[in-house]
Amino acid sequence: MDVKLLVVVAALTVVIYAPSSQAKPISLVERCYCRSTVNSVPRGYIRELRFIHTPNCPFQVIAKLKSSKEVCVNPEVRWLQLYLKNALNKMKKSKQGN
Template sequence: MDLKVIAVVTLLMVTMCIHVSHAKPFSLGERCWCRSSENTVPKSSIKQLKFLNTPNCPFQVIATLKNNKEVCINPQTLWLQQYLKNALNK
């Protein structure tokens, strides 16, 4: 009977270790989406824009292109600044 208890405890410990090792560390959840941004994305290739304003990250603009690729756009890009200005005036 002692051997069965040891086997069960060992299995429980192994199971607990497996679940912990696949967990996402907290620090990864707090990282910014955009690590670098592009300055030369033409407006005509953009399908959708997303704006992210998270507490620990600068203002981020994510563009979904017509080929479904996502890229980060520099928020200081002139055409994007004009777009945001027009959107706020409406």
Template sequence: MDVKLLAVVAALTVLSHAPPSQAKPISLGERCYCSSTVKGLPRGIIRELRFIHTPNCPFQVIAKLKSSKEVCVNPEIPWLQQYLRNAINKMKRSKRGN
């Protein structure tokens, strides 16, 4: 029997009889994007907003600025709260209209 084939068969035998690991893999999808937020960000310098909600992280708002920089925005900012209320109301009105 070829030595390489014997080594592969031995390795597969050991792996198939090894007890399963109790370690849990670290998922990059479970990490929070925003570790800190900006509190005083004027609306005029924002190009677009992204909203991220994952099971293990709080509601996160990422603003892409006109300078192409991305920052995390505190979702409690009053103008952002109003923006979200308006967006939700607009969605409700469009659903009723269909």
């Protein structure tokens, strides 16, 4: 048997039987989660906030509402800016106390 043919058959065998990757295609990885944001979400409706910062997207804030719906909140909203400022101050105080 020719060595080149043997190499090709071995390479094809590895490709066919190798476990498939769970990675997403690059076009899906590069997309930003928040394509549009809302400015007014009553704070009483929010169950939790999630912050996402990726290299190709602006700072993103996702609010999970008590109805289990998720909305993207504009990070420039005044109440959110105050929330973040207070959270950073609490973190600084807790580090100074340790």
